Structures are given as structure tokens and as C-alpha cells.
Amino acid sequence: MAEFDLIGLIRERAATRADVLLGIGDDAALLQPPPGHALVVTADTLNEGVHFPAGTAAADIGWKALAVNLSDLAAMGAKPAWCTLSLSLPRADVAWVGAFVDGFLDLAGRHGIALVGGDTTRGPLSIGVTAMGLVEQGAALRRDRARVGDDIWVTGTPGEAAGALVLGGHVPGPAPAGEVASSARAALDSRLARPTPRVEAGRALLGLAHACVDISDGLLADLGHVCARSGVGAEVRLDALPASAALREVFGDASRVLQATGGDDYELCFTAPANLCEQVQLALEQVGVDASRIGRIVAGQGVRALDAQGQPPRAGYEHFG
């Protein structure tokens, strides 16, 4: 493993920022946090065969390794600032690393986050990223701030990544409703391969949302974490969950269970006071993100899924939290 050659390849292409006093190439990076901000830090690792199938395109892995971390920053309402990358590779494959870096730096550039350090080591394919962001003092979105009476919202159209995982045979799930059109399949696959971290949405929600979480583990499960940390319960109306056209085309009515319980989506689920409904909608429109009101925070604990008649559905939805 020619560690220094690979690091050189990465360093040459990494963009920097004015607040990076010293980037890749020393024992550690030197960074200048601005006054009046908290530092927001998250670390997530992707392992081949666990978080992505063997043979996944290197550029997609690069994108996703950063995206899942940016999604965590988004859920806190933070501006991305700096990141480190720990890359374990079975062999020093320059072409693979080049394509990986293409995907990684494409997304990094969109969010102005600078790659400032890390390491390359020999080992089974694994990508560890630590992302650091900044949020104005006292303004961070947290899981433990939901209040009884809050509306529950979700961005985008969850379930698509889960649909792609089911179609690919990577996880069990409902059968497609009929023959699967290649256009619909491609739409779902692209959401799995290149999730969109909702960074601008997280920023737009500062001062409006009470609690926020990204739904990497599935909507009901992650909302369950919010309820547990906030000491509240939640009621979610399954008929209000927003499904994409592609998901509905492929899975029909079975889309619901993917929307409610499928993982790997990286949308934001947040709560906000009911009287701020229009302001929330407007703030998200301004950053080009759709969001839907899907339920209500209630006294108690745990998440209850309800059908269009306000009744618990027959099956397929565990009691989360």
C-alpha cells in the first residue's frame, strides 16, 4: 500500500477554505472555528457487503460516504465545514481511488466542505468519514426538543432507497405490484446510490423546528428516537406519507411500509409548532425542498402508526420507540 501516493492523489484534488490553517500533509489539520458557533461532529463508516454491495461504483461509494455524514450535520442545522476520510482498501488501486474521490469531492464541493486529513490503509474495503460543521450558538436542532402538540414533518419522499434495496434483493420486502419499468427502477436506484443530504433544509429550519432527526434507520424508528429523547409520543398518519411516483408505480399500496419503515433514505423528520406551519412550508420552499405534515406529537411514549380512518393498521408496522 503506497499510502503516500494515494494521499498525494487525494490532496492534489481537495479544495480548501480560508479557515483551514493547515490541511492534509502534517500530523494533524489546523482549523479555525469562528466565534459564536458550536462545533458539530459526526462519524459514520460504510463497509462493503454491509452498507453497499460489492461491485458498487466507486464514485457512488465516495458520494454516499460523505452524504450520510452531511445528513447528520443537516439534522443538527449545521453548516458543513471540514471532514476527514479514512480509506481502507484491499490494494492500492489508483483508478478506483480516483473515481471514489470524484464522487466524494463532487458532493463536498456542493456543500463547501473541505477534506483536511485522514489516512489510507490496507484492509477490507471500508470508508470512515468524520464530518465537522458549525451552528450558531444555542441554535442547533436536537432530538430531545419535541413538544406535545408539535406537527411532525418529513422532507422529500421517503421509501425510495428501501424500494431499491428490495428490488436488488438486498433486504426482504414487499413484492412489486407488476412488471418493473426500467425508468422507475433507475429512479429508485439513484436515490439509494446518491442520497441528497438535506443541508439547506436543516439550515432553513433553525428557529422554526423544535426537534429533528435524519431517517437513516427508517421514519418510524428514527421518530421513535426523537420521542424517547424528548419524553413524548407520536401519532403518524400513514396516508399522509408522501410517496414518489416511481415508488407507487413499482410497489402500489405496498409503498406504505417502505415509506414508514425503510432505511437509507436520509430525509429529515422534524417537529414544529402547529402555528408555524406556513412559515415552515415557506422556509423550505425557499431552499427548494418539499416537506409534508404526517402527524402530531402527543403525550405518552412511542410512535403509533394510524391509517386513513385513524385506526392502527392491520400489520407490518411495529410499535417503535
Next chain:
Amino acid sequence: MAEFDLIGLIRERAATRADVLLGIGDDAALLQPPPGHALVVTADTLNEGVHFPAGTAAADIGWKALAVNLSDLAAMGAKPAWCTLSLSLPRADVAWVGAFVDGFLDLAGRHGIALVGGDTTRGPLSIGVTAMGLVEQGAALRRDRARVGDDIWVTGTPGEAAGALVLGGHVPGPAPAGEVASSARAALDSRLARPTPRVEAGRALLGLAHACVDISDGLLADLGHVCARSGVGAEVRLDALPASAALREVFGDASRVLQATGGDDYELCFTAPANLCEQVQLALEQVGVDASRIGRIVAGQGVRALDAQGQPPRAGYEHFG
């Protein structure tokens, strides 16, 4: 993989600090950097079979995974503050994780560094740590600050970890000079298993040292990085390299090559103006760290190893840098 149970196990035991606004348990940690400081960030991963042999004691792996990162902070003169841990495990082995955390938190406690986040995932055994430290504005030690005429110093007695690797058959190297006493072997093994990050030494060198690097890749190789970054050359007197009694006992004259080229030592190599020699010695004595002057920064490039007569040695020392 019961990720949440393992995270809960770790969270329960992790100490916190006043500047941790929100630790393990949300999408990301919230931290409060103090004014007047730069943030120092490093990330290093240890993979089983590459950085430690299969069967290494879990507590030793935990210690070392943090130690190699603290060593990077030490080389910048930073105070350790916060860290994240990404743990990939073949299976959710609670006893193994408990022992791993014993070693990790033992060292963390000694340096007041708080574990604030990370993840546990399924995969081949791999430990990724990102460590964050703080250093006073403009005071950081860097690789690119060596000046012609500087003395070159090294802390401790390098070569012991390399000696243990050779005795264990993990890397090629010189044969022992005779029968290996178990006490000497144990002394070398403990330096490999539980390296001492020179955090206090790095702090003591602020304002005294010009350039600094940790010698994880071997003394001559890492000094070569300092030379390349600083645009200078170096002459190292092999007879001045400090050998431990255990290393000399086991390897005799062959200790030299281990001291000069062996990796995994985590001592600091630094340069300082010749006229500050006594102040350097005194500052390090006050934190209980031995250091030796081993050479001189010169004009030119690359590192030249010299024997006691000031001549290049016959063999075994490549030209580094």
C-alpha cells in the same frame, strides 16, 4: 448487530467535559471550542491483521487506537479535547467491546479527552478514531518549520516497538543477539501494545521547538517528511540514538537499525534552535520525558545517517526524504 446496545454500553462509561454541549445520542455531537485556539484534527484507523495481529487483547487494541491519534495531537502541541470512535466488528461481542472500552477509556481518562460520538457497524475488525485537540492561536508545532542549524531531538528510546514486531515474526529484521530473556521481551512487547503518546512533551515544546513529527513510520522516514516540508536536510548520528536496556539486551549492536528505521514507536522527533538546548531539556524534564539530541538540520535535502566517525554506515540505512 445490536448497534444501539453497544453504543449504550459505551455511552454509559464515557466521561464528559464542560465543553461538550451534547455528547453521544443525537445525530451529531455539539462542542464548544474556546476562543483564541485553533482546532487540531487527526484520524487514524487500525485494521486487524495490518496494524495488530489477530488475537491481540481487546484492551490493548482500545488503548492503541486512541494512542496513535493522541500521538498526532502531541506532535502538533495540542491539548486533547474530544474524539469519535467508529468500531467495525464481525459480531456484537459484548465482552470484547467491554474490554476494548476499558483500554480506550483508560487512556482517554489520562488525557481528559471525551468520547463524543461515532458508530458501531458489522464488518471485519477495524477501529477508526478521529481525535480533536486545541492549541493556542499561532503556537502549533508543524512539520514545515525546521531551520538550518536546528538541533534534532527525539523523545524516549525508539526501536522497542519495532523490536517486539521482529521478535513476534510480524516484520523482518535483525536476529536477536542470543537467547531472549522473558523480562526483556515483555518490556518490548508492552511498548508495542501500549505506546505512550507524548502529549505533555508536545505541550512543553510550544515556543521552543521549531518543527515536530511523531515517528510512527520510523525515525529516519518521519524526519524525512520534516525535511521535505521544510526544504532542508538532516544529519543524524546513529551513535547518539538512545536505546533502551531491553532493546540492547535483545538485539545488541543491531539495535541501531531498529532505532533508526523501525515504526510504531510514537515518540516525537523535533528540531529546536541550538541555543535553546538547556531550556528544551528542562521543559521536558518537568513533564518527566527524556529526550536526546541526535543530529543537526543542514542545508540541502534528505536525511543522512552517520556513524560515530561521521561517516555513512555500511548498510541497512536507506537515504530517506
